[in-house]
Amino acid sequence: MGCLGEDGGEARLMSSERERALVVLSGGQDSTTCLYWAIDRFGRESVDTLTFDYGQRHRIELDCAAKVAEIAGVSNARLPIDTFGRLGGDALTDPDVGVLPGADADTGLPNTFVPGRNLIFLTFAAAWAWQRGISHLVTGVAQTDYSGYPDCREASIAALQRALRLGMESGVEIHTPLMHLSKKETVELARDLGALPAMAETHTCYNGERPPCGVCPACELRARGFAEAGIADPLDASS
Numbered sequence: 001m002g003c004l005g006e007d008g009g010e011a012r013l014m015s016s017e018r019e020r021a022l023v024v025l026s027g028g029q030d031s032t033t034c035l036y037w038a039i040d041r042f043g044r045e046s047v048d049t050l051t052f053d054y055g056q057r058h059r060i061e062l063d064c065a066a067k068v069a070e071i072a073g074v075s076n077a078r079l080p081i082d083t084f085g086r087l088g089g090d091a092l093t094d095p096d097v098g099v100l101p102g103a104d105a106d107t108g109l110p111n112t113f114v115p116g117r118n119l120i121f122l123t124f125a126a127a128w129a130w131q132r133g134i135s136h137l138v139t140g141v142a143q144t145d146y147s148g149y150p151d152c153r154e155a156s157i158a159a160l161q162r163a164l165r166l167g168m169e170s171g172v173e174i175h176t177p178l179m180h181l182s183k184k185e186t187v188e189l190a191r192d193l194g195a196l197p198a199m200a201e202t203h204t205c206y207n208g209e210r211p212p213c214g215v216c217p218a219c220e221l222r223a224r225g226f227a228e229a230g231i232a233d234p235l236d237a238s239s
Protein backbone atom coordinates (compact mmCIF):
# COMPACT_ATOMS: atom_id res chain seq x y z
CA MET A 1 0.00 0.00 0.00
CA GLY A 2 1.53 3.29 -1.02
CA CYS A 3 2.31 6.05 1.36
CA LEU A 4 4.33 9.17 0.95
CA GLY A 5 7.68 9.85 2.51
CA GLU A 6 8.80 13.13 4.00
CA ASP A 7 10.01 14.42 0.67
CA GLY A 8 6.50 14.28 -0.75
CA GLY A 9 7.05 11.13 -2.72
CA GLU A 10 8.50 7.70 -2.32
CA ALA A 11 12.08 7.31 -3.39
CA ARG A 12 12.21 7.57 -7.14
CA LEU A 13 13.21 4.36 -8.78
CA MET A 14 16.25 4.31 -11.02
CA SER A 15 15.23 3.96 -14.65
CA SER A 16 16.88 0.56 -14.92
CA GLU A 17 14.78 -0.68 -12.03
CA ARG A 18 11.52 0.78 -13.18
CA GLU A 19 8.51 -1.39 -13.37
CA ARG A 20 5.29 -0.60 -15.12
CA ALA A 21 2.13 0.60 -13.42
CA LEU A 22 -1.49 0.58 -14.51
CA VAL A 23 -3.76 3.29 -13.12
CA VAL A 24 -7.50 2.66 -12.99
CA LEU A 25 -8.65 6.03 -14.31
CA SER A 26 -12.30 6.96 -13.90
CA GLY A 27 -11.98 10.55 -15.04
CA GLY A 28 -12.60 11.77 -11.51
CA GLN A 29 -10.57 13.80 -9.03
CA ASP A 30 -9.15 10.90 -7.04
CA SER A 31 -8.01 8.69 -9.89
CA THR A 32 -6.46 11.72 -11.60
CA THR A 33 -4.46 12.43 -8.46
CA CYS A 34 -3.41 8.78 -8.43
CA LEU A 35 -2.27 9.04 -12.04
CA TYR A 36 0.11 11.86 -11.13
CA TRP A 37 1.25 9.90 -8.08
CA ALA A 38 2.07 6.97 -10.36
CA ILE A 39 3.94 9.21 -12.83
CA ASP A 40 5.97 10.62 -9.93
CA ARG A 41 6.68 7.16 -8.57
CA PHE A 42 7.22 5.08 -11.71
CA GLY A 43 7.99 7.61 -14.44
CA ARG A 44 5.66 8.82 -17.18
CA GLU A 45 6.88 6.32 -19.75
CA SER A 46 6.14 3.45 -17.36
CA VAL A 47 2.52 4.36 -16.66
CA ASP A 48 -0.62 3.29 -18.54
CA THR A 49 -4.24 3.98 -17.69
CA LEU A 50 -7.35 1.86 -18.03
CA THR A 51 -10.91 3.20 -17.99
CA PHE A 52 -13.98 1.03 -17.57
CA ASP A 53 -17.08 1.62 -19.62
CA TYR A 54 -19.42 -0.09 -17.18
CA GLY A 55 -22.65 1.39 -18.46
CA GLN A 56 -22.36 4.47 -16.28
CA ARG A 57 -25.17 6.91 -16.97
CA HIS A 58 -22.72 9.77 -17.11
CA ARG A 59 -20.81 9.03 -20.28
CA ILE A 60 -18.92 12.28 -19.80
CA GLU A 61 -16.62 10.36 -17.42
CA LEU A 62 -15.14 8.42 -20.32
CA ASP A 63 -14.23 11.58 -22.22
CA CYS A 64 -12.82 13.15 -19.06
CA ALA A 65 -10.57 10.15 -18.51
CA ALA A 66 -9.27 10.37 -22.07
CA LYS A 67 -8.60 14.10 -21.69
CA VAL A 68 -6.83 13.68 -18.37
CA ALA A 69 -4.60 10.96 -19.82
CA GLU A 70 -3.83 13.18 -22.80
CA ILE A 71 -2.85 16.08 -20.55
CA ALA A 72 -0.68 13.76 -18.45
CA GLY A 73 0.94 12.31 -21.56
CA VAL A 74 0.04 8.67 -20.94
CA SER A 75 -1.99 6.07 -22.80
CA ASN A 76 -5.65 5.45 -22.02
CA ALA A 77 -7.35 2.19 -22.90
CA ARG A 78 -11.08 1.66 -22.51
CA LEU A 79 -12.54 -1.66 -21.48
CA PRO A 80 -16.28 -2.33 -21.77
CA ILE A 81 -18.11 -4.15 -18.97
CA ASP A 82 -21.82 -3.81 -19.59
CA THR A 83 -22.91 -6.20 -16.87
CA PHE A 84 -23.35 -3.68 -14.05
CA GLY A 85 -26.04 -1.80 -15.94
CA ARG A 86 -28.01 -5.04 -16.26
CA LEU A 87 -27.91 -5.64 -12.52
CA GLY A 88 -29.83 -2.40 -11.97
CA GLY A 89 -30.87 -0.82 -8.71
CA ASP A 90 -28.10 1.71 -8.17
CA ALA A 91 -28.09 5.39 -9.01
CA LEU A 92 -24.96 5.36 -11.14
CA THR A 93 -26.06 2.80 -13.74
CA ASP A 94 -29.86 2.56 -13.47
CA PRO A 95 -31.72 5.45 -15.19
CA ASP A 96 -34.77 4.72 -13.05
CA VAL A 97 -32.89 5.37 -9.80
CA GLY A 98 -32.10 8.90 -8.69
CA VAL A 99 -29.29 9.86 -6.29
CA LEU A 100 -30.67 9.91 -2.75
CA PRO A 101 -29.00 11.71 0.15
CA GLY A 102 -27.73 9.65 3.07
CA ALA A 103 -27.76 5.91 3.50
CA ASP A 104 -30.41 3.38 2.65
CA ALA A 105 -32.25 2.24 5.77
CA ASP A 106 -31.88 -1.44 4.93
CA THR A 107 -28.30 -1.66 3.65
CA GLY A 108 -26.74 1.31 5.45
CA LEU A 109 -25.13 2.25 2.13
CA PRO A 110 -25.74 5.18 -0.23
CA ASN A 111 -27.71 4.24 -3.31
CA THR A 112 -24.80 5.26 -5.51
CA PHE A 113 -23.06 2.08 -4.33
CA VAL A 114 -22.51 -0.29 -7.27
CA PRO A 115 -21.99 -3.64 -5.51
CA GLY A 116 -18.58 -5.12 -6.16
CA ARG A 117 -17.57 -2.43 -8.63
CA ASN A 118 -14.05 -1.84 -7.36
CA LEU A 119 -13.46 -5.56 -6.86
CA ILE A 120 -14.45 -6.27 -10.45
CA PHE A 121 -12.52 -3.29 -11.81
CA LEU A 122 -9.34 -4.30 -10.04
CA THR A 123 -9.73 -7.92 -11.10
CA PHE A 124 -10.07 -6.93 -14.76
CA ALA A 125 -7.23 -4.44 -14.34
CA ALA A 126 -5.06 -7.19 -12.88
CA ALA A 127 -5.89 -9.45 -15.83
CA TRP A 128 -5.08 -6.62 -18.25
CA ALA A 129 -1.84 -5.93 -16.44
CA TRP A 130 -0.89 -9.62 -16.24
CA GLN A 131 -1.14 -9.95 -20.01
CA ARG A 132 1.24 -7.01 -20.42
CA GLY A 133 3.78 -7.79 -17.75
CA ILE A 134 2.61 -4.94 -15.51
CA SER A 135 2.87 -5.73 -11.81
CA HIS A 136 1.61 -2.53 -10.17
CA LEU A 137 -2.01 -1.40 -10.02
CA VAL A 138 -2.96 2.03 -8.73
CA THR A 139 -6.46 2.91 -7.57
CA GLY A 140 -7.96 6.00 -5.95
CA VAL A 141 -10.03 4.30 -3.29
CA ALA A 142 -9.96 5.86 0.17
CA GLN A 143 -11.52 4.69 3.38
CA THR A 144 -11.25 8.10 5.04
CA ASP A 145 -14.00 9.61 2.92
CA TYR A 146 -15.15 6.35 1.52
CA SER A 147 -18.78 7.40 1.24
CA GLY A 148 -19.78 4.18 2.91
CA TYR A 149 -18.48 1.98 0.11
CA PRO A 150 -17.12 -1.19 1.72
CA ASP A 151 -15.01 -2.11 -1.30
CA CYS A 152 -12.91 1.03 -0.77
CA ARG A 153 -11.64 -0.14 2.62
CA GLU A 154 -8.04 -1.17 3.11
CA ALA A 155 -9.08 -4.61 4.36
CA SER A 156 -11.11 -5.22 1.19
CA ILE A 157 -8.22 -4.20 -1.06
CA ALA A 158 -5.69 -6.25 0.94
CA ALA A 159 -7.91 -9.33 0.68
CA LEU A 160 -8.36 -8.79 -3.04
CA GLN A 161 -4.62 -8.39 -3.58
CA ARG A 162 -4.10 -11.72 -1.83
CA ALA A 163 -6.76 -13.38 -3.96
CA LEU A 164 -5.29 -11.95 -7.17
CA ARG A 165 -1.79 -13.08 -6.26
CA LEU A 166 -3.03 -16.58 -5.58
CA GLY A 167 -5.45 -16.73 -8.47
CA MET A 168 -3.07 -15.34 -11.08
CA GLU A 169 0.15 -16.72 -9.69
CA SER A 170 1.57 -13.21 -9.74
CA GLY A 171 3.25 -10.65 -7.53
CA VAL A 172 0.71 -7.97 -8.37
CA GLU A 173 0.75 -5.04 -5.96
CA ILE A 174 -2.25 -2.77 -5.48
CA HIS A 175 -1.27 0.80 -4.56
CA THR A 176 -3.80 2.99 -2.80
CA PRO A 177 -2.03 6.33 -2.26
CA LEU A 178 -5.22 8.07 -1.09
CA MET A 179 -6.37 5.36 1.34
CA HIS A 180 -5.79 7.33 4.54
CA LEU A 181 -5.97 10.88 3.21
CA SER A 182 -8.84 13.27 3.82
CA LYS A 183 -10.28 15.05 0.81
CA LYS A 184 -8.33 18.14 1.90
CA GLU A 185 -5.08 16.16 1.92
CA THR A 186 -5.91 14.64 -1.46
CA VAL A 187 -6.30 18.13 -2.93
CA GLU A 188 -2.98 19.17 -1.41
CA LEU A 189 -1.33 16.06 -2.84
CA ALA A 190 -2.77 16.84 -6.28
CA ARG A 191 -1.27 20.33 -6.05
CA ASP A 192 2.11 19.01 -4.94
CA LEU A 193 2.19 16.51 -7.81
CA GLY A 194 1.26 19.10 -10.44
CA ALA A 195 -2.13 17.52 -11.09
CA LEU A 196 -4.22 20.69 -10.80
CA PRO A 197 -4.25 21.61 -14.53
CA ALA A 198 -5.63 18.16 -15.36
CA MET A 199 -8.17 18.58 -12.55
CA ALA A 200 -10.01 21.08 -14.75
CA GLU A 201 -11.03 18.16 -16.99
CA THR A 202 -12.15 15.80 -14.26
CA HIS A 203 -15.71 14.81 -13.54
CA THR A 204 -17.17 14.26 -10.08
CA CYS A 205 -20.86 15.21 -10.13
CA TYR A 206 -23.26 12.32 -9.47
CA ASN A 207 -25.85 14.12 -11.56
CA GLY A 208 -23.53 14.20 -14.56
CA GLU A 209 -23.73 17.96 -14.88
CA ARG A 210 -21.10 20.31 -16.22
CA PRO A 211 -20.80 22.84 -14.70
CA PRO A 212 -21.29 20.57 -11.67
CA CYS A 213 -24.65 20.71 -9.87
CA GLY A 214 -22.90 21.66 -6.63
CA VAL A 215 -25.46 20.00 -4.40
CA CYS A 216 -25.08 16.22 -4.88
CA PRO A 217 -22.96 14.33 -2.28
CA ALA A 218 -20.01 14.02 -4.68
CA CYS A 219 -20.02 17.73 -5.52
CA GLU A 220 -20.28 18.63 -1.84
CA LEU A 221 -17.37 16.38 -0.89
CA ARG A 222 -15.20 17.78 -3.66
CA ALA A 223 -16.05 21.39 -2.83
CA ARG A 224 -15.29 20.83 0.85
CA GLY A 225 -11.90 19.32 0.07
CA PHE A 226 -10.81 22.26 -2.08
CA ALA A 227 -12.22 24.77 0.40
CA GLU A 228 -10.41 23.21 3.35
CA ALA A 229 -7.17 23.12 1.37
CA GLY A 230 -7.63 26.77 0.45
CA ILE A 231 -7.21 25.96 -3.24
CA ALA A 232 -9.54 27.04 -6.04
CA ASP A 233 -11.02 24.09 -7.93
CA PRO A 234 -9.72 24.38 -11.54
CA LEU A 235 -13.00 22.80 -12.68
CA ASP A 236 -14.93 25.86 -11.49
CA ALA A 237 -12.77 28.14 -13.59
CA SER A 238 -13.09 26.03 -16.72
CA SER A 239 -16.81 25.34 -16.75
Ligand code: ZN
Nearest residue numbers: 205213216219
Ligand atom coordinates in the same frame (compact mmCIF):
# COMPACT_ATOMS: atom_id res chain seq x y z
ZN1 ZN B 1 -23.21 17.22 -8.47
